[in-house]
Amino acid sequence: MNDAGLTVRGLRVSFGGSRGMFGRGGRPAVAAVAGVDLDVAAGEIVAVVGESGSGKTTVARCVVGLVTPDDGTLSYDDVPLGSTRSRPPAIQRAIQMVFQDPRSSLNPRMTAGAIVREAWQAHPAAAPSGDQDAAVRNLLAEVGLDASVAGRRPSALSGGQCQRVSIARALALRPRLLVCDEAVSALDVSVQAQILRLLSDVRRDHGLSMLFISHDLGVVRQIADRVVVMRSGEVVEQAPAEDLFTRPTHPYTRALLDAALDLEGAAS
Amino acid sequence: MSEPLLDVRDLDVFLPTRSGPVHVLDGVSFSVDAARTTGLIGESGSGKTMAAMAIIGLLPAGAVTRGQLWWRSEDLLAVSSRRRRQVRGREIAMIFQDPLASLNPGQTVGRQVTEIPRRDGMGRAELARTATHLLDRVGIPDPAQRTGNYPHQFSGGQRQRAMTALALAGQPQLILADEPTTALDVTVQARILDLLRHLRDTEHTAMLLVSHDLRVMAHVADDLVVMYAGRVCERGPAQAVLREPRHPYTKALVASVPAVRARTAIADPLPGSPADPAHRPAGCAFHPRCPLAVLRCRVERPTVREVAPGRWTACHLAEADGLPDAAEVRP
Amino acid sequence: MTTTSHPVSTSVGHDAATTTPPLPEMRRRSARRVLGWLRFLPHAVIAGYLFLAVVGPLLVDYDPMVTSITDRLLSPGSTTSDGSTAWLGTDGVGRDVLAQIVLGARTSITIAVLTVTVCAVIGIAVGLVAGYVGGWADTVAARLIDVLIAFPGILLAIVIAGLFRPSIAIVVIALSAVGWIGFARVVRGTALSLRERDWVSAARVMAVPRRSILTRHVLPFVAGPVVAMATLEFALVVLAEAGLSFLGIGLPPTAVSWGQTVAAGKEYLEIAWWISTFPGLALALLVVCVGLVGDQLTARYGGKR
Helix, strand or coil, rough: CCCCCEEEEEEEEEEEECCCCHHCCCCCCCEEEEEEEEEEEECCCEEEEECCCCHHHHHHHHHHHHHCCEEECCCCCEEEECCCCHHHHHHHHHEEEEECCCCCCCCCCCHHHHHHHHHHHHHHHHCCCCCCCHHHHHHHHHHCCHHHHHHCCHHHHHHHHHHHHHHHHCCCCCCEEEEEEECCCCCCCCHHHHHHHHHHHHHHCCCCCCEECCCCCCCHHHHHHEEEEEEEEEEEEEEEEHHHHCCCCCHHHHHHHHHHHCCCCCCC | CCCCCEEEEEEEECCCCCCCEEEEEEEEEECCEEEEEEEEEEECCCCHHHHHHHHHHHCCCCEEEEEEEEEEEEEEECCCCCHHHHHHHCCCCCEEECCCHCCCCCCHHHHHHHHHHCCCCHHHHHHHHHHHHHHHHEEEEEEEHHHCCCHCCCHHHHHHHHHHHHHHHHCEEEEECCCCCCCCCCCHHHHHHHHEEEEEEEECCEEEEEECCHHHHHHHHHEEEEEEEEEEEEEHHHHHHHHCCCCCCHHHHHHCCCCCCCCCCCCCCCCCCCHHHHHHCCCCCCHCCCCCCHHHHHHHCCCCCCEEEEEEECCCEEEECCCCCCCHHHC | CCCCHHCCEECCCCEECCCCCCCHHHHHHHHHHHHHHCCHCCCHCCCCCHHHHHHHHHHCCCCCCCCHHHHCCCCCEEEEECCEECCCCCCCCCCHHHHHHHHHHHHHHHHHHHHHHHHHHHHEEEEHHHHHHHHHHHHHHHHHHHHHHHHCCHHHHHHHHHHHHHHCCHHHHHHHHHHHHHHHHHHHHHHHHHHCCCHHHHHCCCCCCCHHHHHHHHHHHHHHHHHHHHHHHHHHHHHHHEEEHHHHCCCCCCCCHHHHHHHHHHCCCCCHHHHHHHHHHHHHHHHHHHHHHHHHHHHHHHCCC
């Protein structure tokens, strides 16, 4: 194995095509992703930004194997990535995901502890050798949660706590690439900063790389090393974060930046 | 300054739950002036949406309300339900977060927009003209053609414009807008906010804008009311509040908004989560998360007081010259 | 301005303004409590039926093959030749109607429980595969369901029951032939929406085995709608079984069934109304109560057909 990280080449996905009855009234397939090239090197945070319908979430779902692309190749450390089930266990563990809605990404009937342990049941190779309860407590502590959270169900947790459990579940498998799909968008502003802090700490401590999907340019500027701008399924620009924010080259990127609101300079 | 258009005084709202009534709004007071946009900002559990619902009279069944809602010279909590319905939609209109859920998919936009004048008995030709004019006012291109379209033929931003046109149809003096741009893309959001500002400037309609997004507030609000756990913690002119917060919560909110045009570090996060009105901490509801909290904050509930002209805050430590630094307060 | 004289005004509910402090709330609460108890009346009635079905045969001594010419068509409350009282009268061959109702409850409930169980098992299996696995499995299931729905269910049951030797098993099979469709549709719909839930996606990303995903992340959320569906189905099966026995198909003549008793009484409707009326009432009461409970469960779990 080498350290090539994630490589995406010529990714194409389309949805909802139908032929229609007697060859009439069919809908043409809509291209959600139309030829995307993307790399995430080891230890790097790459943000994908764009508006709704840009295809950024579809790219994320292809990377974790939830969506099967029509065309193109995905690989991690030169191992080709098919659907999640077809991947070697080591690769299944290496790529994990944090979802947008902290509540619906946790099974409401399971306790936080059971949610974390499920990851180890699926991958015994990643399970701690000793006391699992102690390992759960350590993991929860790492994401800033009290040990008592292990016995609670999502309905007894706040949105921020749920998102921490979600991150703990992903970390349980000691992943190398964390795909965050709008992971802080649904959180209260005062909680958003906590989770961003946690993600950047986790990245530092574990040398994780991240594919960070977001529509919030301010958040992206705080956390990303590199930014990919998508529009209608295509990448229109990608650049190191500071370059993109200070010297955008594509008109669409400029339009996005112009439309973004800031607290400062908003006097009417 | 003249009489406020809407004056909310000591508003309490109790919502029934399985474990007894919850005091979701606790002594909320603020006012909305004519031809100004007042922003009502808060996180989950702050009661901002509940306040808007209480004003328009659409609280969930079983809710108990106390206090006063002065709408010009009448208390909306004391008038007949008939009068209340009259006020709703005509004198006070509302724009919701999800325009698709609030527009009837089976009727043309033109028909829905002219619902109120139609009920008033306006003629067909006049109605068609009104519909076109309304869509034109909210900036929908080619309005005469678009009146015949159905909501699904409109884009997200256009639907929100149509919702705004619907609100304008009754010629309201006040528009309540609940997160009107939250579901929209950045580029569309900017245009809708421009529209709202334009309406205030040209039509002098007062607006109560409910949002969790400080950046939206910074763009359109003239006055700001900051809510936390069902109480008001600070109010005053928007720019002043955002530039120089007089409440530690507002200060933390402002600090946690990441900038796009400058590189900012991830803010020092507040600990914990927004307080739940069902388990509101004693004293100042914010004290468990407050970097400045002293013993007094834990036991004594601060009242909203004027610390500088036009600046009201509910913090024991706020003085005319601002908030102390955390280092000064710590023992 | 009269309103200003009230320092505090209170409004309850939507926009119903009232100036009296919380008193009406209290009254409403006690009314709600009475209503709350009434909600459980159908549950109590069903429990009564279940009790009868289980212990009934111990309470009444009845043999459908024994007839008594002297006790024919006795009206309710009459004394029979052996000195006992026929509380609900006797039928055309002198058999006690009350005893038939008690034993009929056992037949009805046994068949209904068996049929609903068979339907639920088949329906859940088909629905889960169609909804969660999707693809061609879903297409096949959906077409099969469409075809079976277009076919009148009771007709299919009559054909199946008529083709074989009468027995309880045949009735259960005949009624299950279309009964599972409701379950399959409910489960398919729920599974389809659960498939898109993030916690299922999260499990898929972790490569949790499909069997575990189904049992741990999908099945528990299907249970509510399935229970609601089962009660509604139960009522339908009780009715359908009575219908089949009324027509004289499905059950052997030795079985006691409400449908058979109603059918036996139809010739005597003008002179002995009680023979058909009492089993009919027993049937109607059970079906209505089960239906009421089913509605409560449906409202709670949002089960959809």
